[in-house]
Amino acid sequence: MSTADKLLNALALFTYEAPEWTVEAAADALSVSGSTAYRYFSSLTKAGLLDPITNGRYILGPAIIAYDRQLRHWDPLIKVARPALEKLIQRNGGEGIGLLCRRFRQQVMCVHQYHEKQVDKAVSYERGRPMGLYRGAASLVILAHLPGRTRRALYASDAAAIGKAGLGDNWDEFRAKLRVIKNDNVCITHGQLDQGMIGISAPIFHAEKQIAGSVSIVLTDESVGESEVAGAAALVQAAAREVDVGLGRIENLPALRPALGAIIG
Incomplete structure (x- = not known):
């Protein structure tokens, strides 16, 4: 394992569930010496990726916020989908x-939200929160458009979770359920993640027609009937097509060369 990989493993310790670490605890978790863990933390702190607080504890550093701002402004998917x-x-x-959601490892993550009215109920797809692949319209529509080999590998390694989510008790049932979502090109779920909420999602694609993520709208059950759901589904699909076109234009542009000053300064 390279030094870069080891540094990334140290950074990956910092999660929502475990936001603070000491050098000693990190050394135990990574199975390295205390001096080695200290060098990792020192390098990450110099880069602004970690920040020391009190009693030898560290948290994520301000560089993370700077990178987040950069993503909000320059990530092609967010830029087109906003x-x-x-x-x-x-x-x-x-x-x-x-x-707006995208695949993140074997999960799905919301990377942008938009609403005009005060939200009475929180939604599980909070920006930056990784969500599972097997529940929720935003995740299911991405899952349905993954390559067949990827879906088969997921089933082989996660059959119990897939069955528990109601997606089939065997590979043929799982494949059939995903085929329906894929053919419909839209997924509608009722209360799968948040009680009283309806999720409506459509896929978005890279220029090479690979799945890039999903566009969704979340509505409250009591505010809409079947006709409103159907109308919203059509609007979601139209929004997804707009993102497809915009993303294709950006991805087909020649790569920009950064200014020399940005590289050395």
């Missing part, structure tokens, strides 16, 4: 929460 989400909510009369 206006599409705004139009989606406006076309739906200002109702609902618009979500």
Whole structure:
């Protein structure tokens, strides 16, 4: 394992569930000496990725916030999808929460939200929170469009969780359920993650037609009927197509060379 990999493993210790670490605890978790863990933490602190607080504890550093700001402004997917989400909510009369999600390892993460009205209920797809692949419209529509080899590997390693989520007790049932979602090109779920909430999601694709993520709207059960759900589903699909077109234009542009001053300064 390279030094870079070891540093990344040290950084990966800092999670929502375990936001603070000491050098000693990190050394135990990584199975390295205390001096080695100290060198990792020192390097990460110099880069602004960690920040020492009190009693030898460390938390994530301010560089993370700087990178987050950069992503909000320059990530091609967010840049293209932001206006599409705004139009989606406006076309739906200002109702609902618009979500942009993408795959993150073997999970799905919301990377942007938009709403116009005060949200009475929190939604599980909070920005930056990793969510499972097997529940929720935003995740299921991404899962349905993953390559067949990837879906088969997921089933082989996670059959119990897939069955518990109601996606099939064998490979053929799992494949059939995902085929329906894929053919519909939209996924609608009722209360799978948040009681009283409806999720409506459509896939978005890279220029090479690989799945890039999903565009969604979340509505409250009591505020909509079947016709409103159908109308919102059409709006979500239209928003997804807008993102497809915009993402294709950006991804087909020639790569930009950074200014020399940005590299050396």
